[in-house]
Amino acid sequence: MSPKRLQGVVMLLMLMVLNVSGAFVGITIGNDMSNLPSATDIVAILKAKKIQHVRLIDSDHQMLTALANTGIEVMVGVPNDQLLRVGQSRSTAADWINKNVAAYVPATNITYIAVGDEVLTNIPNAALVLIPALQFLQSALLAANLNTQVKISSPHSMDMISKAFPPSTATFNSTWSSIMSQYLQFLKNTGSSFMLNAQPYYSYVGGQGVFPLEYALFRSLSPNGQISDPNTNLFYTNMFDAIIDATYNSIQAMNFTGIPVLVTASGWPWRGGQNEKAATVDNALAYNTNLIRHVLNNSGTPSQPMNQSSTYIFELFNEDLRSGPVSEKSWGIMFPNATTVYSLSFEDVATTIPESPALRGMFCVANSSAPHGALKHSLDWACGPGSANCSAIQPGQPCYESDNIVAVASYAFNDYYHRTQSSGGTCSFNGTAMITSTDPSHGSCIFAGSTGANGSDGGTASGPVSPDSFASKSQSCWLTHLVAALLAILVM
Template sequence: MKSLLLLLLLVLLLLHESESATDNPIGVNYGTRGNNLPPPSQVVELLKNTNIGKVKLYDANPAILRAFAGTSFDITVGIPNEQIPSLVDQGAALSWMRQNVVTYLPDTRIRGIAVGNEVLAGKNSNQQLAAQLVPAMNSLQSALVTLKLNDLIKITAPQSLATLSTSFPPSSGTFRPDLAQSALVPLLTFLQATNSTFMVNAYPFMAYRSNPRDVSLAYCLFLPNSGVTDPGTQFLYSNMFGAMLDAVISAMKKLRFPDVRIGVSETGWPSLGDPSEAEVSLRNAMLYNRNLVFYISSSPGTPLRPKQQIDTYIFSLYNENLKEGPASERNYGLFRPDGSTVYDVGILKSGSVITPPSPFVSPNPPTPVTIPITPPPPPPPSRPPFATPPSPVTTPTPPSVGAPPAPVTYPSPTPPSVGAPPAPVTYPPPTPPSVGAPPAPVTYPSPMTPSFPKPPPSPVTFPAPMIPPSPVIVYPAPMTPPTPPYSGTPSTPSGGHGAPVWCVAKPNADATSLAAALGFACGEGGADCLAIQPGGACYYPNDVTSHASYAFNSYYQRHGRNYWNCDFRNNAVVAISDPSKQATSTSLLCNQLTKLPPRPCQTSCCLRLRWLQLSSKVSSRILRIFSLYTREVVSRHLSLIL
């Protein structure tokens, strides 16, 4: 009986271990096509300073797999395309599995195997290789079953979006007729039977580069835009990334695979390119990847699958100088080979400092990153974020690629706005595929890039538009007008999901940093801090964390309840549970904060103040002067009465 209980406990621990690291949907592709890359041990130490939870490799490099031993990263081992034919044989597949997987378990958390890359519709695809893909996957799966690892490790095969013949609108997504029945149905059958994920390489950058005239850059970069309505579902899309994934989901549904999970094996934007690559810039790369991290972390899923977590692997970890093609191919990295960041994408852990170990000669000089940022990323304004909304401006000229990002000062600058929305485009109705028809002859033409037309103007409701949090752009943009001064009323997030939210200090934040942020919130930030003054209703508990939480929440509720209103240089976090109801003696928010209703505005002076606060045309400086004047008048009247 005791042995049975111990076995059950071991199984539960293994299940918990298997699931704990998968909660983080952000991963990165670790390529090695460079002659100046650091050793794997240094790579692992760098990744430990980030919030990345998953790493995808392109081969079974022994040194890399050993370096990840004892870490919490979920590793996906890649199998190069040229090795696929040899793995059709079950004996060879079992031998490969023992040599490249079993050898490193359980110290290295190998949780996935990626068979090939874009085998069905890539630049190196061919009919013979495509015909061997699923048989090789079956042999590898048989090896996992033999080794009793089939529940721990999942097999997939990343594919290009060139497998689609129709990609817009998303509900019309359809796979190419020459691939649908002959290649994709067997692949999806395997993934469904093994409960694996259909991984796709989704690059809005490619769509924009192929058709910049008809594709909106703002739509590709997750910037505010008019969005697009899918006439088939009436869903509104505010970014191309979500539209791409839903096009694949629709295509799978047409082949009668509506429940196969979808993931993103590659996505990214290069930061440097040839002079002819106008769409490539440091600014665009930073905006895309930073907003991608926020989108995946804060609002998982797509309109067609709003509750599904989408595991997404950013391409790539390093700039790789041996890759062929245009200069952009060698500049997708988040980090330079010396370990310095190419730009900040919001994945560094709080307090992390990435410093290059040695001098590095590069057209992009490395700059140590000392600003700890975690999702959601803050936008960097050039003046207090509660200031009077200025007139909209068009997208500014991107900064010089060779220059490093400017340091972010506190308080951070206001994000830029995007220019006028794109003109509407008329889309022809799609032709539905015939699922029951016999498969067409397999011819495998050259890869096609799916077309993503420019979205017509329409209100955006899914997800809420994100302001670009770029530390190198200082042009102001319109902001949400401040709300009434009561700081305790729970609000709903800007995404509009209806749940009350609060802004509170991080429990593990440094006291000195909290004190500085508290001073900003109660001073220049205009938060209502009377209740945490000596004798105030929320003075106790008298500690900097509780006082900072009260001030942060006041500022957050007053100034739009946007994610950048709750950052305070990475010392604050949005809470979805009522902090005043915590059972600890040092509750983060005073109990009266969320229990008292907003005080009604009964006097003409109060009504005038309320009108001024709701007006987006009155400067915050006038509001503060008027507020101080009103308090002085009230204080004088109270002193006369007393």
């Protein structure tokens, strides 16, 4: 087999595996602070919190060394103050790659380079060097044979979108049309992602009451407070999804498709000044907890249900040297002395359902007489803010039924009920659900609480079954066949 053909097969396998793995949640580490902990201490924190993805604002060599052999995926950054030199000189760009990437891989798992940060809106005078910087760095990666492992992009602010709501009519600011077209073409050519700093906090504060706080925090909205896009009739249970869809529509408005959105910063400040009432510990904890659950749920957005956006929480430490109001210095989940502002779990809490003997044989199902519109609202909430594990009702999964919203909603409602009943969750869903003792399980679609009576094996289950178990089994089987097929090609 020729080297080029071999490389193509390997790339295909990598893409398939990455597609199966789903979205991830990582964290950003800034350095604009008085007392930054040592690199060794930071890596110890990442390991303790089981964080597997980290975004560095720069390419700190001590951090890159400390991250070696940890398996943690690393995004490094070209700071804005280095952008001009990199974008004006091909040799400078090559030198940057050699010193900050090539010198550390493969021991340090560098997978992305973020070139600048919100360049077009923060330092518009440097806009003309952004595309050359991307191209020069890409050429250097090619020369170092690192272009398949490391992708390049540039984070953009939400201010790039003139009017984000409704999402279906969102477009990029026409001032940057030429540069955005070149940027999107670069992403398309290199298989990279559109990097977006998605911060609902700013949209909520800037909206001055247009949207409720619950909408920004992924919390449940009242039936009368449902928010929909009037052009598509898609309902949005949270502002984060609306921002993502606005970005996808802005990309499509420039005649580009197939470019995924990667959220390089999203979070909520835990402290603010007198005029920053929304910046509280409670709100920060609620936002980041719900964001993690939402991203790891892999349910996508209303207009992009199959496209999950991996997200980096902003940020690990408070940056006391940042300019601006109090809130700008208070986005961290930890203080620089390694004490926590609030506790946050980065694990997928939605993958397992705790055993609840009291609910064995009891099921929360959709009321078939409820209006389909109301069922859709409740289903969106269950799979969004409710954090039900909805992976089993995605296309291709055992509980997916494209034309039966009652069956699909029943699975989501029941998963939510079994997951949360011990902590106060109910089977209500605004009157669209009810309790039944009739097991709705069928075939390989097993509902939480099933005793196996209606299951395909007819046996007794040892406990509620996580839908992920079916997904992971089918994915494992699929990957086994894929690897076998590719190995057959390799030996030809």
